[in-house]
Amino acid sequence: MSILSFDNVSYQYPSEDFDIIDRLSFSVEPGSFHCIIGISGCGKSTIFRMTNGLLKPKAGNISVNGSPITGQNHYCGYMPQKDMLFPWRTIGENLALPLEIQRRYTKSEQRELIDAALADVGLDGCRDKRPDELSGGMRQRAAFARTMLTGSDLLLLDEPFSALDFLTRISMQEWLLDQWQRHKKTILFITHDVEEAVFLSSSVLVVEKTPIHTLREIPVPMDYPRTRQDLTRPDIVELREQLVDMLRKQVTE
Ligand SMILES: Nc1ncnc2c1ncn2[C@@H]1O[C@H](COP(=O)(O)OP(=O)(O)O)[C@@H](O)[C@H]1O
Ligand SMILES: [Mg+2]
Numbered sequence: 001m002s003i004l005s006f007d008n009v010s011y012q013y014p015s016e017d018f019d020i021i022d023r024l025s026f027s028v029e030p031g032s033f034h035c036i037i038g039i040s041g042c043g044k045s046t047i048f049r050m051t052n053g054l055l056k057p058k059a060g061n062i063s064v065n066g067s068p069i070t071g072q073n074h075y076c077g078y079m080p081q082k083d084m085l086f087p088w089r090t091i092g093e094n095l096a097l098p099l100e101i102q103r104r105y106t107k108s109e110q111r112e113l114i115d116a117a118l119a120d121v122g123l124d125g126c127r128d129k130r131p132d133e134l135s136g137g138m139r140q141r142a143a144f145a146r147t148m149l150t151g152s153d154l155l156l157l158d159e160p161f162s163a164l165d166f167l168t169r170i171s172m173q174e175w176l177l178d179q180w181q182r183h184k185k186t187i188l189f190i191t192h193d194v195e196e197a198v199f200l201s202s203s204v205l206v207v208e209k210t211p212i213h214t215l216r217e218i219p220v221p222m223d224y225p226r227t228r229q230d231l232t233r234p235d236i237v238e239l240r241e242q243l244v245d246m247l248r249k250q251v252t253e
Contacts, residue, residue, distance in 0.1 A: 001066050002027035003154055003186045004051065009060030011046055019058065020046055022211035030153070033180055033187045035197035036215065037243065038207025039250050044190045047212070048156045051188075052078045064154060074102060077150035079143055081159040085131040091118070091142050092127035098150045117145040121179075137168040141175070148183070157189045161196070170228065173199055181224060194243045199231060206246055218243065 005027035010019045020043045028034060036044050049055040051062060053069055061068055064075045077098075085094045095114045099105050105113065118124055121141040123134075131139055140160055147155055161169045173196060180187055191197050197204045198220055205215040220239065222230050230236060 001030075002063075003030040003065060004028040004188075005063045006047075007061045007063070009050065009057045009062060011043075011050060011055060012058050018211060020211050021050070021057075022213045023060065024212050024214070025060075026205070026215045026217075028154075028186060028188065030186050031184055032202050033177075033189070033200055034203060034205050035189045035191050035201040036205045036207065037191060037194060037197045037247065038210075038212075039247055040192060042207045042210045042250075043212045044207060045158055048078065048158055048188070048190065051156060052076055074098075074150055075152055076154040076156055077147040077152040078156045079147045079158065079160055081162060085139060085143055085146075087131050090128050090130055091123065091134070094131070094142065095146045095149055098146060102151070113149060117149055118142075120148075121145045122175075135168075136164050137172055140164065140172060144176070144179070148179075148185075153185055155185050155187045157187060159190050159192070162191065162193070169196070174228075176200065177224065177226065192247075194240055194247070195231065197243065198236060198240050199226060199228070204243060206243065208246060208250060210250075216246075 006024050008023045008025055009021060010023055011021040012019045036047070038044050046055065050057055063069065064072060069075060092114050095117060096110055099110045099113060114127065118127055121144060123138060123141055123145070126134065126138070126142070131142070134142065144160070161172050164172060177200060189200060201220050203217050203219040205217055208216055222236065
């Protein structure tokens with residue numbers, strides 16, 4: 001069964017006179033890693049905002065694990081582009097948020113889960129720091145740890161690394177693949193960086209046109225674990241150029 005499926009989903013922003021998402025259908029298999037690429041403003045984040053329930057589709061159905069999302073709670077973890085850590089809360093208090101919302105854990109259980117999550121992302125010892133005491137990469141790892149603490153199998157990551165410098169970004173990509181493989185999550189990841197999409201994805205979902213009616217699935221023929229060296233393979237270089245062409249065509253049309 002698909003972990004996520006869109007069935008003829010449409011969405012129109014109230015201030016617009018057209019459907020930015022137009023009868024979109026697609027599905028995602030459990031355990032996969034897909035990047036969604038498309039030019040800026042084409043509607044990628046809108047797909048996430050409907051998946052997490054922030055926006056309600058005008059028509060169509062969205063299901064997670066075979067059931068409609070309306071009526072389900074905590075079925076996905078969402079990480080927006082800005083890390084959205086509350087500056088006045090410590091890192092530990094920020095990570096406590098999804099646990100407080102779930103109302104399932106005692107204070108001491110929360111503390112154990114938070115310490116384990118911080119250790120897992122290499123931030124042991126940062127629990128009592130405030131977000132502005134961490135580097136950009138560390139803040140994104142903390143935000144990711146918070147997303148993991150939602151306990152959901154489906155993670156929606158919206159351009160999480162786009163504000164990071166190049167070297168931090170590529171080490172975060174390797175780090176994320178390692179997290180994904182160890183925790184067996186399903187990840188949907190929005191980016192406009194084609195190389196990032198190729199490095200991470202089992203297959204790339206390309207937005208070729210706005211309004212979004214389909215996502216074109218392009219498989220990436222590389223095994224995991226991957227190294228950056230794999231990106232220099234001639235077939236992978238060609239794939240990357242093919243994706244760049246698909247996006248560029250949209251800009252010039
Ligand atoms: N709240 C809103 N009201 C009206 N239009 C919006 C709103 N949010 C986004 N849009 C428009 O919808 C389009 C898609 O937005 P978005 O999904 O954020 O694009 P992407 O993530 O692909 O860059 C954009 O052209 C944007 O201007
Ligand atoms: Mg966006």
